[in-house]
Amino acid sequence: MSRPLLSATRLKLWEQCQTAFRRIVIEGLEDPGGDEAHAGQFAHDVLAELMALPGDARTAARAGDIADRLESEYNAEHDWPDAVFDRGRLGVSGAVALYGGAWSGWEVLHVEEPIHTDIDGVPIRSTPDLIVRVGDETVLLDWKTGRPPRRDDQPEAFRQLVIYAILAKRTGLVERVDRITLAYTTGRQVLTVELTPAMEHAAVSELKQAAREVDDALVTGEWGLNPSALCSWRPCVADCPEGQANTRQRIRDGRKVGRFGLDAAGG
Ligand code: SF4
Numbered sequence: 492m493s494r495p496l497l498s499a500t501r502l503k504l505w506e507q508c509q510t511a512f513r514r515i516v517i518e519g520l521e522d523p524g525g526d527e528a529h530a531g532q533f534a535h536d537v538l539a540e541l542m543a544l545p546g547d548a549r550t551a552a553r554a555g556d557i558a559d560r561l562e563s564e565y566n567a568e569h570d571w572p573d574a575v576f577d578r579g580r581l582g583v584s585g586a587v588a589l590y591g592g593a594w595s596g597w598e599v600l601h602v603e604e605p606i607h608t609d610i611d612g613v614p615i616r617s618t619p620d621l622i623v624r625v626g627d628e629t630v631l632l633d634w635k636t637g638r639p640p641r642r643d644d645q646p647e648a649f650r651q652l653v654i655y656a657i658l659a660k661r662t663g664l665v666e667r668v669d670r671i672t673l674a675y676t677t678g679r680q681v682l683t684v685e686l687t688p689a690m691e692h693a694a695v696s697e698l699k700q701a702a703r704e705v706d707d708a709l710v711t712g713e714w715g716l717n718p719s720a721l722c723s724w725r726p727c728v729a730d731c732p733e734g735q736a737n738t739r740q741r742i743r744d745g746r747k748v749g750r751f752g753l754d755a756a757g758g
Contacts, residue, residue, distance in 0.1 A: 492517070494705050496607075497615045497698070499651035505701050509708060509715035514727040522726050525750040529575045531636040534582030534676065535603075535620065536561055538634055541583075542602050542621055546595040551587045558583060578677075582636040585676035598624035600665060606658045611695055613702040619655040628669040631656050631686075639675040645682060648673055653694040656686055723752030 495501070495516050505512045514520045524532075540557045541549050562576045600622045607616040621632045633652055640648045649671060656668035672683040684690075708714050720741065722734035728751050738752045 492709050494702060494709060497613060497702065497705075498617055499615075499654045502654070502698060502701050503647075503651065505705065507719065507721060508717040508727075509704075510717075510731070511721075511725055511727045512705075513708070513714045515725070520726050525724075526572065526575050526578070527637070529569070529571050530578035530582065533558075533561065533565065533576060533579030534586075534636050535634055537579070537583045538586055538676075539603050539620070542594070542599050546597065546599075549591075549594050551584070551591060554583050554587060579636075582634070582676045585636075585679050586634060586674065588679055589674055589676060589681060596625075600624060600629070601659075604664060606655075606662045606664060608658055608662045610654075610657060610661065611699055613698055615654065615658065615698065617655045617658050619652075619659060622659060622665055622668070629665055629667055630670045630672055630683075631659065631668050632672040632674055635673055635675045636677045637675070639673075639678045639680045639682065648682070649684060649690070650694055650697070653686065653690050654698065657691055657694065720746075721749075724749030726751060728752070729754065 501512065501516050504515065515522065537554060537558045540561075541554050544553065558576075558580055565571060565576075601619070602621055603618055604622075605616065605618045607614070609615070619631050620634050623630050623632065631652055633655070652671040652673065656671055659665050659668060668686050670683055671686050672681060674681050716731075716733055718731075718733045718737035720737075722728045722731065723738040723741065725734070728734040728738060738748055741748050742752070
Protein backbone atom coordinates (compact mmCIF):
# COMPACT_ATOMS: atom_id res chain seq x y z
CA MET A 492 0.00 0.00 0.00
CA SER A 493 1.37 3.44 -0.86
CA ARG A 494 1.26 6.56 1.25
CA PRO A 495 -1.94 8.60 0.72
CA LEU A 496 -1.74 12.20 -0.44
CA LEU A 497 -0.97 14.40 2.55
CA SER A 498 -2.55 17.71 3.45
CA ALA A 499 -2.06 20.08 6.37
CA THR A 500 -5.16 18.62 8.01
CA ARG A 501 -4.01 15.03 7.52
CA LEU A 502 -0.61 15.93 8.87
CA LYS A 503 -2.22 17.26 12.01
CA LEU A 504 -4.30 14.10 12.38
CA TRP A 505 -1.15 11.98 11.98
CA GLU A 506 0.54 13.83 14.80
CA GLN A 507 -2.51 13.57 17.05
CA CYS A 508 -3.13 9.83 16.62
CA GLN A 509 -1.58 7.49 14.08
CA THR A 510 -4.36 4.92 14.44
CA ALA A 511 -6.99 7.57 13.77
CA PHE A 512 -5.01 8.51 10.64
CA ARG A 513 -5.04 4.88 9.50
CA ARG A 514 -8.78 4.46 10.14
CA ILE A 515 -9.88 7.75 8.60
CA VAL A 516 -7.34 8.53 5.86
CA ILE A 517 -6.18 5.10 4.75
CA GLU A 518 -9.24 2.93 5.43
CA GLY A 519 -11.73 5.67 4.54
CA LEU A 520 -13.76 5.61 7.76
CA GLU A 521 -16.31 8.32 7.11
CA ASP A 522 -16.94 11.25 9.39
CA PRO A 523 -20.44 12.51 8.57
CA GLY A 524 -19.58 15.85 10.18
CA GLY A 525 -21.46 17.45 13.02
CA ASP A 526 -23.35 20.69 13.42
CA GLU A 527 -20.18 22.65 14.18
CA ALA A 528 -18.49 21.43 10.99
CA HIS A 529 -21.59 22.19 8.91
CA ALA A 530 -21.86 25.67 10.40
CA GLY A 531 -18.21 26.26 9.56
CA GLN A 532 -18.77 25.08 6.01
CA PHE A 533 -21.79 27.38 5.62
CA ALA A 534 -19.85 30.41 6.91
CA HIS A 535 -16.90 29.59 4.63
CA ASP A 536 -19.16 29.27 1.60
CA VAL A 537 -20.81 32.63 2.29
CA LEU A 538 -17.46 34.36 2.80
CA ALA A 539 -15.97 32.76 -0.33
CA GLU A 540 -18.79 34.16 -2.48
CA LEU A 541 -18.53 37.53 -0.77
CA MET A 542 -14.78 37.77 -1.30
CA ALA A 543 -15.15 36.97 -5.00
CA LEU A 544 -17.22 40.17 -5.44
CA PRO A 545 -15.71 43.58 -6.24
CA GLY A 546 -14.49 45.41 -3.12
CA ASP A 547 -17.38 47.86 -2.82
CA ALA A 548 -19.91 45.00 -3.03
CA ARG A 549 -18.49 43.17 0.00
CA THR A 550 -21.08 44.60 2.37
CA ALA A 551 -22.92 43.16 5.36
CA ALA A 552 -26.18 43.37 3.40
CA ARG A 553 -24.69 41.42 0.50
CA ALA A 554 -23.35 38.82 2.93
CA GLY A 555 -26.90 38.47 4.30
CA ASP A 556 -28.31 37.99 0.78
CA ILE A 557 -25.76 35.29 0.00
CA ALA A 558 -26.47 33.56 3.32
CA ASP A 559 -30.23 33.60 2.63
CA ARG A 560 -29.78 32.04 -0.82
CA LEU A 561 -27.29 29.41 0.34
CA GLU A 562 -29.46 28.50 3.33
CA SER A 563 -32.41 27.70 1.06
CA GLU A 564 -30.16 25.73 -1.30
CA TYR A 565 -28.65 23.72 1.57
CA ASN A 566 -32.07 23.17 3.14
CA ALA A 567 -33.12 21.47 -0.08
CA GLU A 568 -30.09 19.15 0.06
CA HIS A 569 -29.45 18.55 3.75
CA ASP A 570 -31.34 17.92 6.90
CA TRP A 571 -29.41 20.45 8.96
CA PRO A 572 -31.11 22.06 11.97
CA ASP A 573 -31.68 25.83 12.06
CA ALA A 574 -28.95 26.07 14.69
CA VAL A 575 -26.35 25.21 12.01
CA PHE A 576 -27.33 28.23 9.94
CA ASP A 577 -27.63 30.48 13.00
CA ARG A 578 -24.14 29.50 14.05
CA GLY A 579 -22.82 29.89 10.50
CA ARG A 580 -24.30 33.38 10.28
CA LEU A 581 -22.53 34.26 13.54
CA GLY A 582 -19.29 33.30 11.81
CA VAL A 583 -20.12 35.57 8.87
CA SER A 584 -21.16 38.52 11.04
CA GLY A 585 -17.97 38.03 13.05
CA ALA A 586 -15.94 38.38 9.84
CA VAL A 587 -17.87 41.53 8.95
CA ALA A 588 -17.17 42.92 12.41
CA LEU A 589 -13.47 42.10 12.08
CA TYR A 590 -12.88 43.36 8.55
CA GLY A 591 -16.02 44.78 6.93
CA GLY A 592 -14.72 48.33 6.63
CA ALA A 593 -11.29 47.27 5.49
CA TRP A 594 -11.83 44.43 3.05
CA SER A 595 -13.34 46.68 0.37
CA GLY A 596 -9.75 47.85 -0.19
CA TRP A 597 -8.26 44.37 -0.51
CA GLU A 598 -7.15 43.12 -3.89
CA VAL A 599 -8.39 39.55 -3.88
CA LEU A 600 -5.95 37.27 -5.74
CA HIS A 601 -7.39 33.81 -5.01
CA VAL A 602 -10.44 32.44 -3.24
CA GLU A 603 -10.47 28.76 -2.25
CA GLU A 604 -8.09 27.75 -5.04
CA PRO A 605 -7.20 24.04 -4.71
CA ILE A 606 -3.45 23.45 -5.08
CA HIS A 607 -1.53 20.24 -5.36
CA THR A 608 2.21 19.85 -5.65
CA ASP A 609 5.27 18.14 -4.32
CA ILE A 610 7.27 19.52 -1.40
CA ASP A 611 10.74 17.96 -1.43
CA GLY A 612 9.41 14.62 -2.67
CA VAL A 613 6.19 14.62 -0.62
CA PRO A 614 3.00 15.12 -2.67
CA ILE A 615 0.60 17.39 -0.81
CA ARG A 616 -2.60 19.28 -1.48
CA SER A 617 -4.42 22.19 0.10
CA THR A 618 -7.07 24.85 -0.44
CA PRO A 619 -6.27 28.20 1.18
CA ASP A 620 -9.40 30.22 1.92
CA LEU A 621 -8.06 33.52 0.66
CA ILE A 622 -4.95 35.21 -0.73
CA VAL A 623 -5.11 39.01 -0.92
CA ARG A 624 -2.94 42.04 -1.47
CA VAL A 625 -3.27 44.45 1.43
CA GLY A 626 -1.16 47.54 0.84
CA ASP A 627 2.23 46.22 -0.23
CA GLU A 628 1.83 42.83 1.46
CA THR A 629 0.53 39.52 0.09
CA VAL A 630 -1.52 37.94 2.86
CA LEU A 631 -2.74 34.36 3.08
CA LEU A 632 -5.80 34.23 5.32
CA ASP A 633 -7.88 31.39 6.69
CA TRP A 634 -11.31 31.86 8.21
CA LYS A 635 -11.83 29.91 11.43
CA THR A 636 -15.20 29.49 13.12
CA GLY A 637 -13.88 27.47 16.05
CA ARG A 638 -12.32 28.70 19.24
CA PRO A 639 -8.99 30.58 18.99
CA PRO A 640 -6.03 28.53 20.24
CA ARG A 641 -4.26 29.17 23.51
CA ARG A 642 -0.98 31.02 23.17
CA ASP A 643 1.06 27.81 23.45
CA ASP A 644 -0.91 26.20 20.62
CA GLN A 645 -0.65 29.13 18.20
CA PRO A 646 2.50 27.95 16.37
CA GLU A 647 0.74 24.65 15.63
CA ALA A 648 -2.33 26.54 14.38
CA PHE A 649 -0.18 28.64 12.05
CA ARG A 650 1.66 25.65 10.61
CA GLN A 651 -1.29 24.75 8.38
CA LEU A 652 -1.01 28.21 6.80
CA VAL A 653 2.76 27.95 6.44
CA ILE A 654 2.23 24.82 4.35
CA TYR A 655 -0.45 26.59 2.31
CA ALA A 656 1.96 29.46 1.69
CA ILE A 657 4.76 27.15 0.57
CA LEU A 658 2.38 25.40 -1.82
CA ALA A 659 1.00 28.68 -3.16
CA LYS A 660 4.52 29.84 -3.98
CA ARG A 661 5.81 26.55 -5.40
CA THR A 662 2.83 26.16 -7.70
CA GLY A 663 3.28 29.72 -8.95
CA LEU A 664 -0.11 30.79 -7.60
CA VAL A 665 1.64 33.80 -6.06
CA GLU A 666 5.23 35.02 -6.14
CA ARG A 667 5.41 35.66 -2.43
CA VAL A 668 3.48 35.47 0.80
CA ASP A 669 4.48 38.08 3.36
CA ARG A 670 1.98 37.39 6.10
CA ILE A 671 -0.27 34.57 7.29
CA THR A 672 -3.46 35.31 9.17
CA LEU A 673 -5.93 33.24 11.14
CA ALA A 674 -9.24 35.10 11.43
CA TYR A 675 -11.37 33.58 14.18
CA THR A 676 -14.66 35.07 13.10
CA THR A 677 -17.04 33.73 15.75
CA GLY A 678 -14.46 34.45 18.45
CA ARG A 679 -13.70 37.84 16.80
CA GLN A 680 -9.96 37.52 17.13
CA VAL A 681 -7.27 37.88 14.47
CA LEU A 682 -3.90 36.15 14.82
CA THR A 683 -1.37 37.28 12.26
CA VAL A 684 2.37 36.84 11.81
CA GLU A 685 5.00 37.62 9.23
CA LEU A 686 5.97 34.49 7.32
CA THR A 687 9.66 33.78 7.83
CA PRO A 688 12.09 31.36 6.12
CA ALA A 689 12.58 29.67 9.52
CA MET A 690 8.86 28.88 9.73
CA GLU A 691 8.90 27.47 6.21
CA HIS A 692 12.00 25.38 6.93
CA ALA A 693 10.43 23.93 10.10
CA ALA A 694 7.17 23.09 8.32
CA VAL A 695 9.00 21.30 5.48
CA SER A 696 11.08 19.30 7.98
CA GLU A 697 7.97 18.25 9.90
CA LEU A 698 6.21 17.29 6.68
CA LYS A 699 9.10 15.13 5.50
CA GLN A 700 9.41 13.51 8.92
CA ALA A 701 5.69 12.68 8.99
CA ALA A 702 5.88 11.23 5.46
CA ARG A 703 8.76 8.97 6.55
CA GLU A 704 6.81 7.84 9.62
CA VAL A 705 3.70 7.06 7.56
CA ASP A 706 5.83 5.03 5.13
CA ASP A 707 7.34 3.10 8.05
CA ALA A 708 3.94 2.37 9.57
CA LEU A 709 2.66 1.11 6.22
CA VAL A 710 5.55 -1.39 6.17
CA THR A 711 5.58 -2.44 9.83
CA GLY A 712 1.83 -2.26 10.47
CA GLU A 713 2.56 -0.47 13.74
CA TRP A 714 0.33 2.53 14.34
CA GLY A 715 0.63 4.59 17.49
CA LEU A 716 -2.40 5.23 19.67
CA ASN A 717 -2.97 8.47 21.53
CA PRO A 718 -6.21 8.61 23.53
CA SER A 719 -7.13 12.23 24.19
CA ALA A 720 -10.00 14.67 24.50
CA LEU A 721 -10.30 14.44 20.70
CA CYS A 722 -11.39 10.77 20.70
CA SER A 723 -15.06 11.51 21.28
CA TRP A 724 -15.08 13.84 18.25
CA ARG A 725 -13.88 11.09 15.92
CA PRO A 726 -15.73 8.13 14.38
CA CYS A 727 -12.79 5.82 15.16
CA VAL A 728 -13.83 5.85 18.83
CA ALA A 729 -16.62 3.39 17.95
CA ASP A 730 -14.14 0.50 17.80
CA CYS A 731 -11.32 1.80 19.97
CA PRO A 732 -11.41 0.56 23.62
CA GLU A 733 -8.73 3.07 24.68
CA GLY A 734 -10.64 5.98 23.16
CA GLN A 735 -13.85 4.75 24.78
CA ALA A 736 -12.17 4.50 28.20
CA ASN A 737 -10.84 8.05 27.80
CA THR A 738 -14.31 9.26 26.88
CA ARG A 739 -15.98 7.51 29.84
CA GLN A 740 -13.46 9.14 32.15
CA ARG A 741 -14.22 12.56 30.69
CA ILE A 742 -17.93 11.98 31.24
CA ARG A 743 -17.28 10.91 34.86
CA ASP A 744 -15.20 14.08 35.31
CA GLY A 745 -18.08 16.18 33.99
CA ARG A 746 -16.05 17.35 30.98
CA LYS A 747 -17.31 18.08 27.50
CA VAL A 748 -17.36 15.22 24.99
CA GLY A 749 -17.87 15.23 21.24
CA ARG A 750 -20.74 13.96 19.16
CA PHE A 751 -19.49 10.36 19.11
CA GLY A 752 -18.86 10.41 22.84
CA LEU A 753 -22.14 9.19 24.34
CA ASP A 754 -22.40 6.19 22.01
CA ALA A 755 -18.78 5.31 22.71
CA ALA A 756 -19.22 5.62 26.46
CA GLY A 757 -22.09 3.14 26.36
CA GLY A 758 -19.97 0.65 24.43
S1 SF4 B 1 -10.48 6.87 19.41
FE1 SF4 B 1 -8.78 8.15 20.03
S2 SF4 B 1 -7.09 6.76 20.52
FE2 SF4 B 1 -8.61 5.60 19.38
S3 SF4 B 1 -7.96 5.71 17.26
FE3 SF4 B 1 -9.40 7.38 17.54
S4 SF4 B 1 -8.20 9.19 18.14
FE4 SF4 B 1 -6.88 7.36 18.38
